Amino acid sequence: MNILKQAKTVGIIAILAVLAGCAGQVNESAQGPSKVESDAERAAREARQAEFLAKQEAAKADQQAANLAAKTAEQLRNNAMAADTLFFFGFDKSDLSQDALDDLDAHAKYLAADRSAKVRLEGHADERGSRAYNLALGERRSNAVARYLVIQGVNRSQIESMSYGEERPLSLSRDENGWSRNRRVELIYQ
Amino acid sequence: MMKKILPFVIAFLVAMPVRAELVIEITRGVENPFKIAVVPFRVKSAGAFDADLARLIESNLERSGQFVRVRRETMLSLPGPDDQIFYRDWRAIDSEYTVVGSLERGNQGLIVRFGLYDVYGEKLVFPMERIPGEIDSLRDIGHYISDRIYEALTGLKGIFSTRLLYVSAERRSEKDQTFKLILSDADGGRPQTIFQSSEPILSPAWSPDGSRVAYMSFRGKRAGIYVQTLATGEIQKVSDFPGLNSAPSFSPDGRKLVLTLSRDGNPELYVANLRTGQLDRMTNHFAIDTEASWSPDGRSILFTSSRGGKPQLYMMNVSDKTVKRVTFDGDYNSNGAFTPDGESIVFVHRTNDRFHIARMNLKTREIRILTETDLDESPSVAPNGTMLIYATSSEGRGLLGLVSMDGRVRVRLPSASESVREPAWSPFFN
Numbered sequence: 001m002n003i004l005k006q007a008k009t010v011g012i013i014a015i016l017a018v019l020a021g022c023a024g025q026v027n028e029s030a031q032g033p034s035k036v037e038s039d040a041e042r043a044a045r046e047a048r049q050a051e052f053l054a055k056q057e058a059a060k061a062d063q064q065a066a067n068l069a070a071k072t073a074e075q076l077r078n079n080a081m082a083a084d085t086l087f088f089f090g091f092d093k094s095d096l097s098q099d100a101l102d103d104l105d106a107h108a109k110y111l112a113a114d115r116s117a118k119v120r121l122e123g124h125a126d127e128r129g130s131r132a133y134n135l136a137l138g139e140r141r142s143n144a145v146a147r148y149l150v151i152q153g154v155n156r157s158q159i160e161s162m163s164y165g166e167e168r169p170l171s172l173s174r175d176e177n178g179w180s181r182n183r184r185v186e187l188i189y190q
Numbered sequence: 191m192m193k194k195i196l197p198f199v200i201a202f203l204v205a206m207p208v209r210a211e212l213v214i215e216i217t218r219g220v221e222n223p224f225k226i227a228v229v230p231f232r233v234k235s236a237g238a239f240d241a242d243l244a245r246l247i248e249s250n251l252e253r254s255g256q257f258v259r260v261r262r263e264t265m266l267s268l269p270g271p272d273d274q275i276f277y278r279d280w281r282a283i284d285s286e287y288t289v290v291g292s293l294e295r296g297n298q299g300l301i302v303r304f305g306l307y308d309v310y311g312e313k314l315v316f317p318m319e320r321i322p323g324e325i326d327s328l329r330d331i332g333h334y335i336s337d338r339i340y341e342a343l344t345g346l347k348g349i350f351s352t353r354l355l356y357v358s359a360e361r362r363s364e365k366d367q368t369f370k371l372i373l374s375d376a377d378g379g380r381p382q383t384i385f386q387s388s389e390p391i392l393s394p395a396w397s398p399d400g401s402r403v404a405y406m407s408f409r410g411k412r413a414g415i416y417v418q419t420l421a422t423g424e425i426q427k428v429s430d431f432p433g434l435n436s437a438p439s440f441s442p443d444g445r446k447l448v449l450t451l452s453r454d455g456n457p458e459l460y461v462a463n464l465r466t467g468q469l470d471r472m473t474n475h476f477a478i479d480t481e482a483s484w485s486p487d488g489r490s491i492l493f494t495s496s497r498g499g500k501p502q503l504y505m506m507n508v509s510d511k512t513v514k515r516v517t518f519d520g521d522y523n524s525n526g527a528f529t530p531d532g533e534s535i536v537f538v539h540r541t542n543d544r545f546h547i548a549r550m551n552l553k554t555r556e557i558r559i560l561t562e563t564d565l566d567e568s569p570s571v572a573p574n575g576t577m578l579i580y581a582t583s584s585e586g587r588g589l590l591g592l593v594s595m596d597g598r599v600r601v602r603l604p605s606a607s608e609s610v611r612e613p614a615w616s617p618f619f620n
Contacts, residue, residue, distance in 0.1 A: 092500065092522075120411070127583075128545060130525035130538045130567050131612065132393050132437035133494050133501055135406075136450065136457040136478040139434050143455075162411055163434065167390035168364050172586055174565075 073113045080110035085187040087145060088180060091126070094140035096148060104145065107187060108152030115155060118190040121145050123163040124170075126179035131165055138163030145185045160190070220255055220598055224343055227260035227285035231302070232270035234294035241328045243291065243302070243335070250336035250350045250377060253592065254576065255599025257340075260285040271303045271318055280309040287315070289339060299324045302331050306339055315342050329379055349572045352376045353616040354579065355394040355403055356590060358608040371405060372610075373420070376572075378590075378603050385418065385425075393437045394614045397444045403614075404428070404438040404447055415449050417464065428462055429469075439483045439491075448472070448482040448491055459493055459506075472511055481525045486532040492516070494524040503537055517550070519557055525567060529575050529595070536560070536569040536578055547580045549595060560597040570615045571595075579603075581611040 037045075083106035087096065096104070111117050123142030125134035142161040150156055171178035228244040228251075244262075251257035266279040270292050280288050291304035305318040319338070323331050330351065337348030354376060360368045371385040371394055385391065389408035396403055397417075404417045414430030415438050429435045433452035440447055447462045451469075459472040459482050473479040477497035484491055491506045495513075501524045503517040517523035522540035529536065529549075539548035539559065547561045547569045563582040571578045577594050588609035592601040 092496075127565060129501065129522060129540075130481060130494070132450070132481045133478065133524045135392065135436050136434060136452070136480045139452055139457065140478065160411070161433075162413070164390060165392070167359075167369075167392070168367070170364055174583075174586065 076110040076113045079106045087185045089183045094144045108149045112153035118158050120160040120188045122186045124184050125166045126182040127166045135165035138165045141185045223258040226287045228289040231291040243332045246332035247336045277312050347574045349574050355614040356610050357391045357612040358610045360608045396616050397440050400617045400619050406436045437481045441484050442488040450480040483527045485528050492526040529571050538567050560593045572615050573618045579613040
């Protein structure tokens with residue numbers, strides 16, 4: 001975000017500088033005797049020139065900003081792709097662990113920079129307790145991740161959040177090792 | 191208070207030969223079960239029948255826990271309905287009741303005759319009966335006869351002609367599974383798939399007249415509640431809002447469903463009118479509210495809520511939407527259902543880190559733990575209120591168990607191969 005803003009500011013300053021330069025030149029030529037030009041004609045010509053130059057500079061600045069943004073987005077994308085996509089929870093809990101936050105930040109930065117990127121969050125629960133309750137618990141977990149991403153600047157429309165409850169376990173071990181693997185949210189880029 | 195059921199008297203242990211269709215293990219029965227001999231039915235016409243009616247009947251009765259069979263090999267004679275019965279032959283092998291029967295092909299199907307003798311009273315319990323039927327309705331006739339015998343001897347309506355719904359799951363990997371909604375006889379026989387999906391199927395529920403079933407399934411990645419008419423296979427979408435659409439339960443008049451939706455951001459209970467589609471929001475709390483179940487009188491809705499920090503059962507008065515907490519014992523009570531008389535509830539109860547099925551009398555608040563396995567869930571009470579079916583697991587596979595309402599009779603219903611869960615016992619069909 002900041003980088004984009006800076007790029008824009010640079011562009012605007014460039015345009016103003018060019019405009020100032022033009023104004024100077026026009027004044028000089030107007031002093032010459034050889035050409036007779038009405039005030040109105042001169043003003044119109046000057047305006048056309050200024051407009052042309054300003055457009056050219058603006059396009060250049062936009063291109064620079066876009067290049068910078070693309071470079072940044074690629075970097076953010078790489079960071080996001082390297083980050084973990086599995087986030088784990090305690091029994092009957094839906095609060096995010098400190099561990100999860102660093103990885104989620106990487107996803108959030110990328111998603112905020114590239115509005116065309118979309119993720120699906122699948123919430124899961126372990127097999128203990130009843131299935132419909134676990135379905136709701138899985139949703140709470142995926143919503144907790146979704147909420148965090150939104151707070152970090154991601155659009156809600158970039159996120160699809162759903163729950164599988166206990167129906168799609170990762171691990172079939174019936175002990176805390178297995179259960180702790182199954183209490184999770186999977187972040188999947190679409 | 192939950193220790194009251196101990197110590198048990200282990201009345202009998204019956205080891206049954208393994209059969210392809212169904213395996214019954216009675217781990218603990220009642221103290222004085224009826225001892226009943228079911229004589230192999232005499233076949234009075236040419237050609238064999240593919241079901242052994244006598245086996246079907248004795249298995250049915252034994253599964254109730256209130257009967258124990260007299261083994262066929264010990265019988266001294268094998269009379270048919272037209273033969274004279276020698277009561278001393280039956281007293282000699284300690285049979286209190288003896289069932290005789292015959293089947294023959296008629297012009298338009300088959301005719302089954304059967305009778306029930308009271309060995310010590312030396313009389314027929316009711317006059318010999320004659321049932322006309324179709325060849326492919328042999329199991330229905332067997333269930334009917336089982337009901338007739340059960341009702342005559344216990345005074346309670348039999349549940350052998352009722353049906354079960356459950357979900358089977360075949361897992362190849364985390365993301366590659368086949369889920370099937372299966373309809374079967376009450377003994378697990380004649381299973382048929384009525385809906386199939388690569389995405390989960392959850393919470394099947396019967397309409398009060400047994401003609402329709404509601405369940406949660408996915409279309410693509412979107413969850414929805416659907417009502418399927420069994421006779422036609424027609425499927426009606428009730429809801430597929432963004433977020434949760436889960437845990438449907440019919441109102442006693444069959445016109446409404448209470449279900450869980452999170453379309454307003456949080457799992458809340460709603461009542462959906464099945465004719466108009468109108469939705470009435472019932473709860474408004476930031477915690478999880480789900481697993482609603484309508485009381486038989488239609489006035490209350492039992493549901494699971496985490497509003498107290500942990501999942502507990504709450505009761506809502508449907509007319510004014512006021513809520514009262516019902517369970518206080520333990521830190522996990524969920525997925526409640528009423529018994530048909532409305533006087534008790536059954537639910538998932540965690541104790542010593544294990545999940546069991548428990549029953550609570552709503553008046554006395556006494557809790558009785560009914561099951562001994564772990565990861566027990568989804569209790570569904572039989573329409574005569576004597577037993578419930580629940581899901582449990584063994585060696586990584588889901589299976590279904592039956593338990594009597596006093597916890598004394600337990601029967602496992604392992605399925606053929608797949609993992610099964612989410613059982614729902616049908617109402618009576620007549």
